[in-house]
Amino acid sequence: MEPGPPGSSGPVEPGPCLSGQRGADHAASASLQSAAGTEPGRHSLAVAAVLPAGGCGERMGVPTPKQFCSILERPLISYTLQALERVCWIKDIVVAVTGENMEVMKSIIQKYQHKRISLVEAGVTRHRSIFSGLKALAEDQLNSKLSKPEVVIIHDAVRPFVEEDVLLKVVTAAKEHGAAGAIRPLVSTVISPSADGCLDHSLERARHRASEMPQAFLFDVIYEAYQQCTDYDLEFGTECLQLALKYCRTKAKLVEGSPDLWKVTYKRDLYAAESIIKEIISQEICVVMDSKEDNKHVGHLLEEVLKSELNHVKVTSEALCHAGRHLQQIILDQCYNFVCVNVMTSDFQETQKLLSMLEESNLSILYPVVVVSVHFLDFKLVPPSQKMENLMQIKEFSKKVKERNILLYGLLISYPQDKGFRNTLKIIK
């Protein structure tokens, strides 16, 4: 078993959370944590997670195993790790990868600064990979930072949209029932074919459900089940809940999961995952204004226009001069889109200050950050050609910051002074 990278032991502050409705409601989270006995402070339940990530992704139809396929230039598995890292009460995350992908996995952990991760060798089937992860948790190996958890979550590495609330629900249910798993309504009816390839019978769709992930188990239950199960189970089984039932007579509690618990299996699922991630990170825009007091109104006007134009997007504004407090907090709260307003400055020094803050914050490690540097120009005072010349610097600068996953765009708005700025913004609308 590969120990995790330095500093990977023990729960750390929750990782970056997605803003907006996808973050678990804190009140609900607190009450669920209390029920699960995982709330901070009190003797909390020891919870670990096992992520099978040793598949080859045959149905994806590409050479790269799907868990390492990129979404917005970042491997799919990194999104799943980030989702689990956001949950501070999951003490250890054990990822099962093949030997040939061990170095790739280590580089992903390093590059995206994932914590609490330990790596184990995957098996030739998903059940064998999971078993490998459970063994790592079961044995207090000498050099291991891992200790046996009371409850273990099992979650496919290719299911990136998992939220704290469903994890809490399955852990709470597993603590009480011994096993629990997320389920979803069936999208298609399940039928049983006869030997001659014709319909034998169909299952009543309303009475059946699709078994999804995450699942959770009392560690001793699922570990015992894996130790008891046959090679046939390990080779051809697809359902951990069934192993708990068959070998430990433990009836899993079924927990209704949200629609986005689906597993990335086919190429279309990658496209769907990318559009969901883009939607998540486009939920907030921060208008960053000039430091000069008399120009702050420009930013507020722009904020008004954006609010009226973009109904479902949270628009905030902040003056760069208060950067030490408010803007840092906005960055920490995971805003990924910034409109930097430069009214009087001849170049884009305000934008440069913002870019330096963003680079220091490492915000763009996980998702691309978009910065639009907006420049207002009264074309009667300064010929647009001269302003454009200044702005061409942005092009050079944008190449540099792109290496840090920051996408910088320049926007020049030239307006006649006599018409005033408010009218110009109406024109922009």
Ligand SMILES: Nc1ccn([C@@H]2O[C@H](COP(=O)(O)OP(=O)(O)OP(=O)(O)O)[C@@H](O)[C@H]2O)c(=O)n1
């Ligand atoms: N020997 C295996 C096979 C699968 N998995 C993991 O189990 C999860 C769900 O399995 P599946 O979607 O079937 O992944 P693949 O087996 O890679 O896909 P395919 O069946 O298309 O090859 C994935 O995270 C996959 O990496 C694993 O850890 N070890």
Ligand SMILES: O=P(O)(O)OC[C@@H](O)[C@@H](O)[C@@H](O)CO
């Ligand atoms: O069967 P696959 O290997 O594609 O996926 C593995 C599991 O995610 C799948 O079987 C769920 O139904 C959960 O048990």
